[in-house]
Amino acid sequence: MPLPTILVADDDRSIRTVLSQALGRAGYQVRTTPTASTLWQWVEEGEGDLVITDVVMPDENGLDLVPRIRRARPDLRIIVMSAQSTLMTAVKATQRGAFEYIPKPFDLKELLAVVGRALATPAPVMIEGSPAEAEERMPLIGRSVAMQDIYRVIARLTTSDLTVMVNGESGTGKELVARALHDYGRRRGGPFVAVNMAAIPRELIESELFGHERGAFTGATNRTPGRFEQATGGTLFLDEIGDMPAEAQTRLLRVLQEGEFTTVGGRQPIRADVRIVAATHRDLRQAIRAGVFREDLYYRLNVVPIRLPPLRERTEDIPLLARHFLDRSAVDGNAPKSLSEDAVERLMSARWPGNVRELENLMRRIAALYPQEIITGELIEQELAESLAEQTQHEPATGTEPLADAVSRHIRQYLAASQDGIEMHDIYDRVLAEVERPLIQMTLAATRGNQIKAASMLGLNRNTLRKKIRDLEIPVVRGAT
Incomplete structure (x- = not known):
């Protein structure tokens, strides 16, 4: 049986050399070229069992070549590489029919594993009608390894309606992930409806989600559609799902199981034609153990988990x-x-x-x-x-709050965090560091980085201050002493 032949197109000679050697050692035949035109010629002539192509090449953009290859040879798998490590690159590569997108610099072991999977997997279906290509509209920014992994997951999910659970601290961009899944997915022509569970009074959540009929309760003078109806044909983003009360959890579980719901006060079932993306900053498994979140609902929502890393x-x-x-x-x-x-x-x-x-x-x-x-x-x-x-300064005060009271309040918040599913360790060292670090930072800011003056104000030896600056990783303004 002949060895699989891999066609590699990249205008960087060093990349071509590395790939040729690595793929050759792995038992593949390899042909390399610096141009898209030569790659296209090989494809038209029926050569190759797999294509690995860069995006930026001297004669044509590799992403533009992918649909042509897919139309000419639908069974030929394509792997796209790029140093343009953005969400849009990952999405466009996937939607145009690439088997996988790999950001540069890449790990050779990972690439070889992807090659093996590609050769053993049927070619993906090409999605027509790609989203607008304006990079300035990118909802997510970042080229770190963590963000690259998220881009690749989002790109894969654009071709399905799988339910997604986004977990991350406040301010990490959970709604941006939900919007990206909608804007570049199959439902982008429908509405995107977001609802924050923590912002709605508990007694109104069911009406807010499922709508209500006239006369369903005091003040219900008209039939009002809920968020599920408003999101028909599109995406429903349930933010802070961990704050959903038990009664609403039960109704939501029924919707996910049966694909339909009834309004508050209504009897006629309504089909739930929406994609669900949920998000939370809490550890829902901890909430399950505490008895405040349904385990069966968790598994219905957590079909595809995405963890958004904190900025640190x-x-x-x-x-x-x-x-x-x-x-x-x-x-x-x-x-x-x-x-x-x-x-x-x-x-x-x-x-x-x-x-x-x-x-x-x-x-x-x-x-x-x-x-x-x-x-x-x-x-x-x-x-x-x-x-x-x-x-x-959590609260305005008429006088100066004793430092002990402020620290005590902060420590209480630290200890209470464990009730929100946040695991706490080494509280003693962390509290000391949190007091020392801002104290030294603000003193250095007040002295414009002059360590001699700062040490004097703090009552510390200059060498002691320097050690604390180093241990606490406090940046020093250049040129200051």
Whole structure:
């Protein structure tokens, strides 16, 4: 039996060499070319059992070549590689008929595994009518490994109506994932309807979701459609699903099982023609153990889980995100601004408890309030210190709150977090670090990075302060002593 032949198209000679050697060692025959035209010639001549193609090539975009290959040879699997590691690249590659999208730089073991699966799997169906290609409309930004994995999952899900559960901390962009699944999926011609469970009074959730008939309850003067009806033909996004009361959970489970529902006060079943995307910041398994969330509903919703990482787990995306938000602010009418090197370093070292939303707010605030064209690390430090100070002021006070009371309140919140499904460890060290870090940060900000003055204000030896700065990973403004 002849060995499978793999056709590789990439304008980077080093990539062609690496792939040729690795695939050859794995037992495949390999032909490589730097151009799309040669690849297309080979395909037309009936050569090859698998195609690996780059996107950007000197004579044609590899993504534009994918549909032509699929029409000419529907059984030929295609793997798309790209250094343009965006959601749109992954979506377009999948919707045009690629078997898999692999971002550069890639892991050779992973690529070889994908090649093996591709050769053993029937070719995918090409989806006609791809979404608009404007990169500025991308709902998700980031080129980290974590985001690449999410892009690939979203791209695969655009061809199905599977129910998706998005889990992530507040501010990570859960609704953006839901919108991407809708905007680039089969239901993009229908409505996208979002409802936040935590924002609706418990007694009104069933009416909000399923609608009600006239006279169903006091004040129901007309028949009102619920969110399920409003989302017919499209996507229903159930945000903060962990806050849904038990009665509504039971009705939602019935909808997922039977595919139909009745309005409050109604008897006529209504078909539920929607795709469900749910989201939560809670650990629903912990909620199940606590008896506040139905286990059977969890498994109905958690068909495809997507975990959105907090910003602290993808710090390499922070410069790209920050510049994106500054560009958007310029489009909104603010003067164009850029980030200095030390500003980028300071942004990447921050904790970002509010995640991407907090970073966006900071960039928009700076773009609107400061006239300078270049944003410096000192300015970032100042804004972060002020933001941190505002976060500690949970309630307006007529007098100065004792520090012990403020710390006690914060510790109570820490301990209460375990009830929300958040596992807490090493609280003693974490609380000390959380007190020390902002204290030293704000003192350094007040002394404009002068460590001698800061040590004096804190009553510390200068060497002790330096050690704490190092241990707590507190960034220092360049040139300060």
